[in-house]
Amino acid sequence: MEExxxxxxxxxKINKRDSKDYQKMKIEELSTNMREFMKFQQDTIQKIEYFEIKGLQQDLIKYAKMICKNTAEREILKIQDIYLKKIETEYLK
Structure with missing residues (x-):
């Protein structure tokens, strides 16, 4: 039951991860946040795979995978969009 x-x-933990105000961040901060979020995603996927190997609650594991994937994609796309816009305005013009 513990597992x-x-x-x-x-x-x-995935659901409660706060979205930050990326518009106010500098390019370096955005880059750091992107790396941190990707590390969080990687760690989460490893934990999910561990539970999957143990054969626990397959429906719950599928749900965790879906939540992780959707949350990560949404957050990473948000950061990338703002990052690329800032690069364009600060360095390409």
Whole structure:
């Protein structure tokens, strides 16, 4: 039962991750945030794969994967969009 609680805790951690105000950040800060978020995503995927190997609650694991994927894609795209716009305005004009 502990492992099921761990999966639920992981899902909560993914859902509660705060989105930051990337518009106010400098290019260097955006780059750092991108790396941090990608590291968070990688760590989360490793935990999910660990639970998958143990054969626990497949439906819950699928849900965790979907949440992780959707959250990561949304956040990374947001950072990339702002990052590229800032690069364009600060360095290419």
């Amino acid at each position: 099921i609680d761990e999966i639920k805790e992981l899902i909560d």
